[in-house]
Amino acid sequence: MRKNIVAGNWKMNTTLAEAQALISEIVHMVQDETTGSPAVEVVVCPPFPFLLPVGKLMPEGGSFHLGAQNCHQKASGAFTGEVSAPMLQSVGCEYVILGHSERRQYFREDDELLSQKLKAALEAGLKPIFCVGETLEAREAGDTFKYIEKQLKDGLFHLSNEEFDQVTVAYEPIWAIGTGKTATSQQAQEVHAFIREQLARAYDAKAALNTSILYGGSCNAQNARELFSQPDVDGGLIGGAALKSRDFTDIIKSF
Ligand code: PEP
Numbered sequence: 358m359r360k361n362i363v364a365g366n367w368k369m370n371t372t373l374a375e376a377q378a379l380i381s382e383i384v385h386m387v388q389d390e391t392t393g394s395p396a397v398e399v400v401v402c403p404p405f406p407f408l409l410p411v412g413k414l415m416p417e418g419g420s421f422h423l424g425a426q427n428c429h430q431k432a433s434g435a436f437t438g439e440v441s442a443p444m445l446q447s448v449g450c451e452y453v454i455l456g457h458s459e460r461r462q463y464f465r466e467d468d469e470l471l472s473q474k475l476k477a478a479l480e481a482g483l484k485p486i487f488c489v490g491e492t493l494e495a496r497e498a499g500d501t502f503k504y505i506e507k508q509l510k511d512g513l514f515h516l517s518n519e520e521f522d523q524v525t526v527a528y529e530p531i532w533a534i535g536t537g538k539t540a541t542s543q544q545a546q547e548v549h550a551f552i553r554e555q556l557a558r559a560y561d562a563k564a565a566l567n568t569s570i571l572y573g574g575s576c577n578a579q580n581a582r583e584l585f586s587q588p589d590v591d592g593g594l595i596g597g598a599a600l601k602s603r604d605f606t607d608i609i610k611s612f
Contacts, residue, residue, distance in 0.1 A: 490574070
């Protein structure tokens with residue numbers, strides 16, 4: 358079901374005390390300023406060791422949901438240092454970010470591996486937030502659509518209709534991540550509409566209309582309202598601004 362979602366990706370930031378302080382501030386601000394019910398689903402994705410303590414500080418059964426930033430493609434086994442989807446599910450995670458450009462770039466995650474991770478997440482009952490987005494070179498060469506079409510086809514479209522129902526897509530142009538360079542609302546809308554068109558082709562019109570497509574890339578309290586007002590932008594995947602309680606709350610309130 359298509360929902361408005363604001364997801365905060367904390368990446369490899371915060372200590373335990375900082376994580377607890379951040380989530381407490383966000384929860385209080387959101388509760389105070391939206392009389393307890395923001396118009397969006399809020400997904401908070403702290404580092405693995407802080408999932409449980411952060412989850413404990415989020416109100417149950419409301420708008421707040423816990424997410425992880427990655428998972429392994431196998432459910433268990435001899436994979437030292439890795440974290441599996443069933444483990445995440447067991448500590449209260451509902452969502453998992455997969456295919457983030459930092460995972461693709463620094464950890465060499467390709468479409469084949471990501472398709473296995475998607476399956477693993479879905480089998481554990483997690484909802485994947487699947488990221489796609491073009492490089493600066495691809496955009497400058499006029500290849501944005503081609504680049505994204507390939508990521509969707511190779512990474513995502515192997516899923517069945519039932520599996521795909523659980524997926525949220527995030528459009529994150531790589532040139533906009535952590536750079537302070539945001540896509541204009543027109544650029545975002547154009548790509549979001551293209552993604553929705555591809556989803557309709559791969560599945561059907563209803564599935565495409567029901568899928569939430571989030572924008573990510575230097576989204577902040579100043580530009581969120583304009584981005585979220587676009588017809589195919591259903592919210593944001595937020596990096597830097599998710600680490601500041603005031604900014605993240607203002608983004609949540611931008612719907
Ligand atoms: C991200 O890493 O998903 C992201 C969107 O980062 P930032 O908001 O900092 O650009």
